[in-house]
Amino acid sequence: MRTLKLALLGFGNAGRTFAKILEDKKQEIRENMESDILVTGITTGSRGSLYNPEGIDLKKAWSDLEKQGSFDRNGNDYSQMTSMELVESGEYDVIVEMTPLNIFTGQPATDHLRKAMERGKHAVTANKGPIAWHYKELKNLAEKMNVQFYYETTVMDGTPIFNLKDETLKFCKVTEVSGILNTTTNYVLEELAKGKNYDDVIAEGKKIGFVEADPSMDIEGWDAAAKITALLNVLMEADITPKDVDRTGIEKITIEDIKEADQQGKIIKLLCKGTMKEGKVAASVKPTLVEQGDLMSVIEGTSSVVQITTDLMGKLTIIEHDPDLLQTGYGVFSDVLRIVRNLV
Structure with missing residues (x-):
């Protein structure tokens, strides 16, 4: 059984929806893809962070955030780790970038992705800034480091636009x-x-x-x-x-x-x-x-x-048609599954 470890940067509505899908589909992933997916780190801007290389209790994480507005400061996994600190020193296989968008620079999301890939980590972003401002650089870096880089959620939530081009429109210009x-x-x-x-x-x-x-x-x-x-x-x-x-x-x-x-x-x-x-x-x-x-x-x-x-x-x-947070969360989930599938 393969284990894939994720680090989540940002845990807003979309991040929590993704976590719930991941938890709900855990057994199906094990049975159909012979893989376990663990979240080892979560960072937020003002609600604290969590870190545990052995895996975070996702149910407790989203429950605490939704009930009390922050992570449990007395919990064993509570951390003061920043997003960049998690990127640079955390234990994970895939960085999932879901921090707020800076529409005029694509930062600091681009730096998060760049630093993770420089460490040889795979990358998923729901933040459109890096794709709008630094796509070619990040694509080239992913190829150089032989890591996977996906971004389906950046436009039209989980609608398979980029996947469509990659998977079913081969050699179409x-x-x-x-x-x-x-x-x-x-x-x-x-x-x-x-x-x-x-x-x-x-x-x-x-x-x-x-x-x-x-x-x-x-x-x-x-x-x-x-x-x-x-x-x-x-x-x-x-x-x-x-x-x-x-x-x-x-x-x-x-x-x-x-x-x-x-x-x-x-x-x-x-x-x-x-x-x-x-x-x-x-x-x-x-x-x-x-x-x-x-x-x-x-x-x-x-x-x-x-x-x-x-x-x-x-x-x-x-x-x-009339999307809600479920589609956004699924977009991130589908990108993570692409990484799992390509590693098997």
Whole structure:
């Protein structure tokens, strides 16, 4: 029976959901993959850390965090270890990077992944920053160190986009990528179309959880820019950053704009797109008029869509319908299983 040890950087909602899936599927993994997966370290920004080379009690870890807001300071596994300290000196086989996103630098997540791989450790990231800002460097480092590096959760949660390209589109060249990748702007535009005031839409969105406390990264198109950058870096080897994206958010879209579009039989959506032009990949994020009844026009609420155009398989469309944390947790879980499968 093979044992694979994980170190988790970050233990927010997605991290806890991943841990619950891992615990729930433990026996099936043993039976079908002849492997045990242990978590030896967990770090958080303000709720303490845990470390035990023999394995952490995951049920206690997420229970303590959800009930009292922090890990048990009197527990045997409690630690003051920082994320970087765990990366550099902890005992693990796979680093799982789930720290908060810095959309303008991809740090410190990139350094966490780099240091882990330099130690010969496999790496999984749910943080899109490293893929948007430093993908080529990290990919090359993984190849040099002969370690596995996966990132399915960075765009559209656990939807198998990168896996699709890796596993089932062998020798296909991707020539274009487009889609609706930011659910906040999708929600805001839909609510504005109902005649609601912008400030009221934002306030209501925050209340029900669709909108972040600071929605500017979504509204101004930065989140969408990071996601399309990640897609293009992986699927088209673009080697770009979010600063290279021709970006326009929805902050200047008015109810009058939406009404005018409706009179034309159209709807406004924040579309992401990447195409090959003169040997280079050009990327954009822009409010775009879409014909009512077009596929893009019916992507609503928290749903997302990506279209991948290839030379051998034509255009493929993948829709993620109203995801929740389970899909995000599964994305991380699926990446870990890829590592297990490739090691067996």
